[in-house]
Amino acid sequence: MKINVAILGATGAVGQRFIQLLENHPVFQIHELVASSRSAGKPYREAAKWKLATPVPEDVKNKVVLSLDASLESKILFSGLDSDVAGEAEAAYRSKGHLVISNSKNHRMDTDVPLVVPEINPDHLDLVTRQKSVYGGAIVTNPNCSTIGLVLGLAPVFDLGIEQAIVSTMQAISGAGYPGLPSFDILDNVIPHIGGEEPKIEEEPQKIFGTLSGQTILPATVRTSAMVHRVPALDGHLIAVSLRFKKPATREELVSRFTHYTGEPQKLGCYYAPTPPVQYFEAVDRPQTRLDRDLGRGMTVSVGNLRPCSIFDWKYNILVHNTVRGAAGGTILIAELMVKKGLV
Known part of the structure; x- marks a missing residue:
């Protein structure tokens, strides 16, 4: 059974790349899409100006976009939020028990948040356990x-x-x-x-x-x-x-x-x-x-x-x-590694 995930900032450039890369993924399936109030309430096909060469996946285009303050069912949240809103929003989702794996810059240098490139420093993911004990959830970040x-x-x-x-x-x-x-x-x-x-x-x-x-x-x-x-x-x-x-x-x-x-x-x-x-x-x-x-x-x-x-x-x-390994793909790989290591 696949793991449900949500995309934060789903209509943006990184959010679109998340959606493209997660199509037919063997481990994860997109359950929820989150974006700004301008997009909330619309089906994704209307909310997003799709800019990638492949078409919008069939199982995504009719999903209704949720607002940033929505309660989410997905345990794992992939964040492509703009830095103007990412800091507060990601911390709020962490406090609700979610695992936020973020491409945004806001929490990268926090002392208790791992900044991970899976091939280089997978041991830094051990910080997730401490975060969960303090906040209920955790944030893991992808570098620039x-x-x-x-x-x-x-x-x-x-x-x-x-x-x-x-x-x-x-x-x-x-x-x-x-x-x-x-x-x-x-x-x-x-x-x-x-x-x-x-x-x-x-x-x-x-x-x-x-x-x-x-x-x-x-x-x-x-x-x-x-x-x-x-x-x-x-x-x-x-x-x-x-x-x-x-x-x-x-x-x-x-x-x-x-x-x-x-x-x-x-x-x-x-x-x-x-x-x-x-x-x-x-x-x-x-x-x-x-x-x-x-x-x-x-x-x-x-x-x-x-x-x-x-x-x-x-x-x-x-x-x-830059938008695959340097953004959405690198973030997805972090989540895959966490599943393999039993951290999800």
Whole structure:
């Protein structure tokens, strides 16, 4: 029997991706859709301006959208809420006993809320038990879309001792949601600013790579400096990274770790766990946004163009599908892992 789930922010860009990815899912079925008062009371087909290439699933299009203050039957709530309302709404659902797995930024850095990339820090999910004892429910968060690509690109070589990272992102327009940027601003242009993005990329990896000690996460000491850019691609964030290691690392060591990297979701056979989670390319012109963003159903992070850095030690490129692995897909994978681990 499948587990009933609800989608918070169901009409938005991330909410639509949740609905698309959950169609015919072997573990979860969409039971409830929640959105703003503008959409509440309408069938989903009327409430949402559907923007994905696949049609609205038949079992969803006639569901009536509920308001944010509705009482929900689903135990698991996938949140794609806008940050303006997510903080208060997610905390309220937690206090009602729900498990909220959120793509929103509001609770990511709360000390008792795990910030999870399933392949990297599944042990941080132990914080859920403490939350349930205090609040009755729990919140688990998915990192920023660029952070997810970055940390999965770093994870295979992290044990070699990364001291510092210089990061420059080239982020697709879907990361801004719909309607997003005016075409006049983004066509024939690159915008070297995305509000609030650089601090997330600099701070979140410290928590993700941190060590769980009792009920506290001790942050990792890796220092990151980030620069972000919005580019005229629809989906896919490309990241250029330069790394300084604590001790010398050879090309062979790095390549071996990239090509053999795996994690607990792969070992447990989670439905959306890609094999491999990190795809290494020897070609100097890969990964490319259009060619590689959909690898592993959009869940595989690609790494390539590895070469020595004249200032640090090594540099390479990372690609992540920002609305799949970087948003809805990554959040669903967290829930799948929690089911496998008996935390749901």
